[in-house]
Amino acid sequence: MGCGFLLNGRHVEIDPGAPHATLLDILRSRGLTGSKEGCAEGECGSCSVLMVADEDGQSCYRAVNSCLMLLPTAADREIYTVESLANGGDLSDAQRAMASAGGSQCGYCTPGFVVNLFAEQYRRDRVGPCDPHALAGCLCRCTGYRPIRDAALSVGPPPDGFFKERLQRPAALLDAVAGERFARPTTVDEAVAWLASHPAAKIVAGCTDRGVEFNLRHARWPALISVEAIAELHQFNETDAEVRIGAALPLTDIGGRWLKAPAVVGEWLTLFASPPIRHRATLGGNLATASPIGDSAPLLLAWDAAVHLAGPAGRRVVPLASFFTGYRTTVLGQAEIVVAISLPKPLPDVRFYKVAKRRLDDISTVSAAMAVSLGPDRRVQQARFAFGGVAATPLRVIEAEAAAQGQPWNARTVERVQQAIERSLSPRGDHRGSKAYREQVSQSLVERFWLETTT
Ligand SMILES: Cc1cc2nc3c(=O)[nH]c(=O)nc-3n(C[C@H](O)[C@H](O)[C@H](O)COP(=O)(O)OP(=O)(O)OC[C@H]3O[C@@H](n4cnc5c(N)ncnc54)[C@H](O)[C@@H]3O)c2cc1C
Ligand code: FES
Numbered sequence: 001m002g003c004g005f006l007l008n009g010r011h012v013e014i015d016p017g018a019p020h021a022t023l024l025d026i027l028r029s030r031g032l033t034g035s036k037e038g039c040a041e042g043e044c045g046s047c048s049v050l051m052v053a054d055e056d057g058q059s060c061y062r063a064v065n066s067c068l069m070l071l072p073t074a075a076d077r078e079i080y081t082v083e084s085l086a087n088g089g090d091l092s093d094a095q096r097a098m099a100s101a102g103g104s105q106c107g108y109c110t111p112g113f114v115v116n117l118f119a120e121q122y123r124r125d126r127v128g129p130c131d132p133h134a135l136a137g138c139l140c141r142c143t144g145y146r147p148i149r150d151a152a153l154s155v156g157p158p159p160d161g162f163f164k165e166r167l168q169r170p171a172a173l174l175d176a177v178a179g180e181r182f183a184r185p186t187t188v189d190e191a192v193a194w195l196a197s198h199p200a201a202k203i204v205a206g207c208t209d210r211g212v213e214f215n216l217r218h219a220r221w222p223a224l225i226s227v228e229a230i231a232e233l234h235q236f237n238e239t240d241a242e243v244r245i246g247a248a249l250p251l252t253d254i255g256g257r258w259l260k261a262p263a264v265v266g267e268w269l270t271l272f273a274s275p276p277i278r279h280r281a282t283l284g285g286n287l288a289t290a291s292p293i294g295d296s297a298p299l300l301l302a303w304d305a306a307v308h309l310a311g312p313a314g315r316r317v318v319p320l321a322s323f324f325t326g327y328r329t330t331v332l333g334q335a336e337i338v339v340a341i342s343l344p345k346p347l348p349d350v351r352f353y354k355v356a357k358r359r360l361d362d363i364s365t366v367s368a369a370m371a372v373s374l375g376p377d378r379r380v381q382q383a384r385f386a387f388g389g390v391a392a393t394p395l396r397v398i399e400a401e402a403a404a405q406g407q408p409w410n411a412r413t414v415e416r417v418q419q420a421i422e423r424s425l426s427p428r429g430d431h432r433g434s435k436a437y438r439e440q441v442s443q444s445l446v447e448r449f450w451l452e453t454t455t
């Protein structure tokens, strides 16, 4: 069965039987060489393109990394490359600003910056100048960021014309794609049935992990199933009893739709990769990939999250604390998918910490989410100490929580918590940090948390 997508306003046919090409490959093979391959792993932004996405029923432009989009997942999407932004030789504001501020030297990164700045210019809730943080997914090796920042700050409201008018119409709905090597069902039952009949198939959501496996580790799969078109996996609901987040809802939308989110959600999102990655990455993917340094697990563990699964034997709910079974393994069975993540209310007042080589857009060396609530007697009623990067899986340190329980929240208790953490954690050393470094950082994060919650 054929399918296609809109590329700079023109229909492009895709063969879903040939899933092993990226959107970037196809762009460049069609002569659209403005999008460049720099890193092929979502780090540099030089491959950025605009994707029309739905934001609470209204269209928006999102900059995404075309190097991390497998071609069949572009089916039904509307994509614009840097070549389409200038109107008949008349440069777009983003292009003009980059040129006038001296934001480009060799030019390799420039199309990526332009595309990201263009998306920022058209952001619906934007007031005042463009936010230079919107360009955080782009790297430049020669110009330096000062002129690029100046360019961003000089771009005003979007002008009238095609791109503004386009946002008056809704984004296209993602239809079902049914092939033998690639499928994109629209219901959970169809997904489970297809997976059951294609046991070697792999699941893909935002493709930010899979895309790296594909490009850098040369992974190839007999068949792929995308969960991006399953409406249930995109739901977000908040009631008095719980918050429920669809497994395939991109992180950007979690931020956008969780209107009464605690402040820690915004802090956590800012520390999670870059805007183009957050436009695609999902919670389901972050948990199912079971990386010990995944940033969502510590926060969700501290909130006592539950993972909702669907498989051939029906549906089940697993506490996140028992979801990971070992290094990069989970309880997910054959043909089973993550449908949603739920957080029981009231949510403990959690603080999230991420220690990495760079402050923004970096993978964690150690991450932690901690909460302590005190009773009327000023003793600890409930404690949560959850860590990433210090064991084969992200984990809650139950012994440390027990050490704090019923105690006054003071230096002596912090010491006992630290001792329990030292006994419980078994970090591995790697290029991001040695075993000893990770142990010390975990201890000092507890102290930092204590100081922040008592002074
Ligand atoms: C440049 C870059 C920066 C990054 N920075 C961070 C960071 O700061 N913090 C961090 O934690 N991670 C980071 N990541 C990793 C990645 O973005 C996250 O793990 C992301 O949440 C994965 O989600 P995805 O939808 O893209 O998953 P995919 O790549 O689509 O899939 C990942 C895995 O999950 C499985 N899967 C996906 N959805 C489901 C489902 N519904 N049910 C069952 N299995 C499923 C897939 O089969 C696959 O094994 C980064 C990645 C890149 C490329
Ligand atoms: S090539 Fe670097 S992000 Fe795609």
Ligand code: FES
Pocket: 103, 104, 105, 106, 107, 108, 109, 110, 139, 140, 141, 142, 143
């Ligand atoms: S201008 Fe050369 S990499 Fe940015």
